Amino acid sequence: MKIVVIxxxxxxxxxxxxxxxxxxxxxxxxxxxxxxxxxxxxxxDESVDALFKKIGRIDAIIVAAG
Structure with a gap:
């Protein structure tokens, strides 16, 4: 799986x-x-949009930002 961990x-x-x-x-x-x-x-929103345009298709996102 391709997983993004923020x-x-x-x-x-x-x-x-x-x-x-x-x-x-x-x-x-x-x-x-x-x-x-x-x-x-x-x-x-612009930064988040740019991130996902760069990394392309993913299977999961985990957000551990506090």
Whole structure:
């Protein structure tokens, strides 16, 4: 599965990424405000739209941003 984890650099996000990566079956895209594979400002519709245009089709989204 291609999974986007928003908030991947925080405490909860790191744990989620570690658990998903454990079996090696998932393509995990780490997203954060200033770190990760991609950056996004979740308070900006334009930023969120641009993120999903860049990454294309996905199977799941996990939001661990706080």
């Amino acid at each position: 908030g991947a650099s925080g405490d909860v996000g790191r744990f989620v990424v570690e658990e998903l990566a454990r079996d090696g079956k998932h393509d995990i895209i780490r997203v954060g405000r200033t770190q990760g594979d991609h950056q996004v400002d979740i308070t900006s």
